[in-house]
Amino acid sequence: MLNERQYIIIELLTKAPSPIRADEIAKIVVKSKRTIMRDLSSIKLFLESNNVGELMVSPDQQGYKIRIIDDQAYEEVMMKNINDEHIILYQLIMNDYVTIEQLADLLFVSRITASEKVGVIKETYSSVLNITVSHKGHYLAESNVTKCFLLSNLVETNPKYYLELARVTAEQYELLLSQLKHSKVIMDYFPNMSESQLANLFIASLLYINNGCEENEDFEYIYEACQLSYTPQAIKNLSLVSDYCVNTNLNLGIHQIEEILQKIEQENNIRFSNPELAKQLYHHLKRILCYPVFLKSKEIHNISNIKALYPFAFDLGIVFIDYMKKLYDYRITNSDLIGLYFTVGMESMMKKKPHILIYSHVNSIANINRQLIEASISNCKVEICDSLEQVQLEDFSLIVNSSSEALECNLPVFQTEYIFSETDLAKLKAMMENISIGYSLKTIFPKEYSFTYKVKENESWLEILAAICDRLEESLVISKEEAKRIIEREKSGNPLVINNYSVPHCISKRENFVICIYIHLDRPVMVETTSVSQVLLTMMNPNMNKSINIFKFLYRYLQEYQEPLSTVESYDEFIQFIEK
Incomplete structure (x- = not known):
């Protein structure tokens, strides 16, 4: 089974007009070239074993491209492999409990493999879905509304499959789209939702079984106009989702967003210079809260590149989402998109006019x-x-x-x-x-605080980071508040890792302050899915970005000297590349 990153690489190489070098792929998915070479080897075996394509190497061995030899077989194989995750989610939606044995039989895999797949799904969706387990099996501890939305997301990923399950023809689906597009009454029930999203919701409502029944002439008219068989349970599903959408639209206000942005500014001693940020976030939230998308988005698969350049923007996006949940009980399912708004919102404060x-x-x-x-x-x-x-x-x-x-x-x-x-x-x-960094190199990267950390047996990454922060706090390099912020940021997920360098970081309230401390780990440790041997603990007041963008600097040099930097073991070895 290929992992998500390998599917992304297949998509890149299949659609690329010309061969792509391994180091270019590494930059896109933010992994080392060595990891990419292993991925390419796995992809080659996958294509050949399924007899659907060929991994082609350019004559000079500088680039790779995929040639599909059987388009239909390729689509079928890709759909089957990618949708193992979706099949499991579907079973969790449709059943009170799902056992590993049931999933193993359904997916034609061993119990160990089925258990691993469920584990990956639980970790992947831990921030947006409550997938838990009891003695009866795994279950989705979510409301009927959330299950309907998740099922609607699945319908969107593979309409043909789910239309067949719902016994809906392609012609009926097209008629459904047309009816919804021209129905002002129906759109009032589901504010801020597009007709395609609503059509998928109507199909999902046919599939999902609940314990309630309801009547609604407007919903019934749409089904009947498309000659679709429906039940009072389907009408109940639509009514529940409609109530949620209407209430969300009524309760969400731009003043809530402005209040939270002010809190973030005060806490971090910064000022968002984009006056449109609150309005932009408001219009975005109206759409995604009235139709939440729980599945991973392929459109922004290279988001890691942007995160590496603007990590503070994504950190503030996470803080914003936490406030929205704590103050107003809004669940925002895609933090990356919020981070992009903060990236744009902070852009002007991150630049100095050259x-x-x-x-x-x-x-x-x-x-x-x-x-x-x-x-x-x-x-x-x-x-x-x-x-x-x-x-x-x-x-x-x-x-x-x-x-x-x-x-x-x-x-x-x-x-x-x-x-x-x-x-x-x-x-x-x-x-x-690099001008400002070049002039302040030894100040930004101080040697006196650099050290080698001896990793203990079975010591986790968070335990290591906590010990590093304790040592730096004792040396008065970082404050207790900064240490807490670094740990909390790392606990929130999506750690910043560039090649085998972990870059734990936080916003500092100290004016005109930036520091990056090099720490070597005497043996590698896993930070999520990446083996890490070096740590660059970084703190900065965002206003310093007007003259120094430490993250752009780090990203470029960790990419430019990727191979030699992966083997350094001391501050002096590290700094010689930065000084070039």
Whole structure:
């Protein structure tokens, strides 16, 4: 059985117009190249054993692509393998209890494999679904409304399969979509829901069995217009979901969101500069609360890349969701989407307007380079001069020296006498992002607090992190509150791991503060599904991002020096790559 990451890689390589290198795949799914090579080996065996496709290697061995040799067989195999998870969820919805033996027979696997599959599902959905176990078997401890929504999610993933279960033809389903689209009355029952979501809900209501019965002429009319057989139980399901949607729409207010954003600002000593953030979150929440999606979203499978660049935004998204639950009992099922809103909301406070000086005696080339820089680096101010005596150098971040003179100054200098190439612009952009860090390298990455941690037998990652925080707290490097925040952030799930480096982090209230402490683990430990040997404990006040974006810096260097950095065992070995 392939894992979720391997399915993502199959999808990437199947749809890619040209071969993709292993290191590029590694960046997309945020794993080491070595892990990707093992994944590719498993994928090759999977394709060959099912006789559906071929993993092709480009002649120079630099890229991989998948060629499907039997489209229909491939679709059937992929659906069967991917939907083991969905089959288990369906059984949990439809039955009071499900035993491992029943699942093993249903999936044609061993009891051990069936138990492993259930374990993975429980862990995957632990934050949004209460899947528990008793002496009778596993069961879904959720309301009828939640079960109807989850079943509706499943219908959306594989309409053909569930339409057959409900004895609904494709033509009847298309008619159902049309009826719902043109029914103003029905849409009033289900505010903020699209007709396709509602159609899936009507199908799910036919499938789900409850103990209640109800009548509703409007719902009955839709079923009858599509020549669909229904029961009073199906009408009851729709009525329960309608009551939930109407109440949610009535109770949710933008003032609730504004109140929580203010709390987050006060607690973290920050200010969201996007005045539209509350309104954007409000409109998003209206949609996802009135039709929650519990299943994993494939559309944002590379979300880990964005998390690595903007972890504070996603951390604040988790805090926001916790407040929504605690204060108003709203259950938000996809924290990643909320994190994206906070990423956009924090974007302007995370940037400092770059100020670049082009020193040149050839005005035409200088003007072309200015246009190229301004087009490549957003929100950038560029000035041109032919004499450095005319300007105040301390006003600038960097000098582009387009003269033949050797410059002696305290500013970083980018040397070129020609029109910028794409490579030059990429180097300049990277140089701009690293300027502040380069000047403060030993302060941001202090050697005196770095150490090797001796991992005890059977010691968990959270126990190790707690011990690390205790030691740093005793050394007065971090405060008790910061240590607590780091532990709480790591407990909340989705830890930030780049290759085999764990980056536990928290927002610090200290003004103009940023620190990244290197700790080597004398033996690797599992952080969720990744083996980790190095720790970069990072704290920063988000306002420092105006001049220093430590996470972009770490992400780029951990990717650029991925192989050699995976084997370092000391601060000195680590810092030599950062200094390059």
